[in-house]
Amino acid sequence: MISHSMEKPLASWRGKERYGNEIMECLTVIFRSGGCSYGACRMCSYRHERYHDPSVDALLSHLRAQLNWVMENYPAEEYRLVKIFTSGSFFDPVEVPPAFLADAARAFRGKLLIVETRPEYINEDTLTGFIGQLDDGSWETPLYCAIGLETSNDAIREKCINKGFTFADFKDAAGRTRASGAGVKAYFLFKPLFLTEGEAVADMRTTIADTVPYADLFSMNPCTVQRNTELEFYWKRGAYRPPYLWSVLTLLHAAPVHMTCDPLGGGQKRGPHNCGKCDYELVKGIRDYSLTADRELIAALLETECGCKEEWEFVLAEEKPWCMPLTR
Ligand code: SF4
């Protein structure tokens, strides 16, 4: 049996992140937790990452061991911003025992924290208590709740993603977040299952415009085909293609706010991709843009010549949606 003192998070890495007009040192940690209590999204394999030991005490000691490992391996003075993921929701009390929240807040006191959670786990008491322990006055907004809204369209969120909450739920949670003194980060999913490329682009345009009043930070995830997901089932049968990088560039260029975007699996067949020849440069440019917010870079990338651009334009114009029966 591996000793708890040797336990590490699922993943952790150092990097840079844009916040306001600054580029700052960032630590990202993905804690192994009790796992997403919802666990039904069609494109998600993270929900499989969990401890199968049901006791709260065991879970708490696993999480504390991971946190200790993080504190020992990443000197606190080397980063200012921390992004926490759990393959679920940090504020879900079943997934992350509430006692661990206090540990994490103390460990990262004085840092700017971005913490992922579903909207139903956002309540003002939890957030206010958490901020009270985290905040040392260094930041005007010391905590952001990152919510995977994915789209502002309830039908797409339900049918194509099976996310299990509505745009109204997101807006309510954003209100509770802000009332607690925290900020809101919205994650968008570009091109979920069952949408054509054109429909997906249109959905993102609307989603960004709809969400601007309710969030402070924005990040768009072009969909990737993860293993052991329903999305993978369809992809293997030729019924899904990840989005084109051309579409990603178009959306970043037209967005009324700065959206960060890290095209995971970019240029590979399971990730957002073009033809294989132009992908590397475009993926690199998209990552650079996330840090620099330089729209001219995106405009220049959109002007890049490649034979696959015509193919993309054809797909946008000609791809037809799947027909689903309205009745049984
Ligand atoms: S996307 Fe988030 S909410 Fe949905 S199953 Fe995965 S971890 Fe749970």
Ligand SMILES: [Zn+2]
């Ligand atoms: Zn190309």
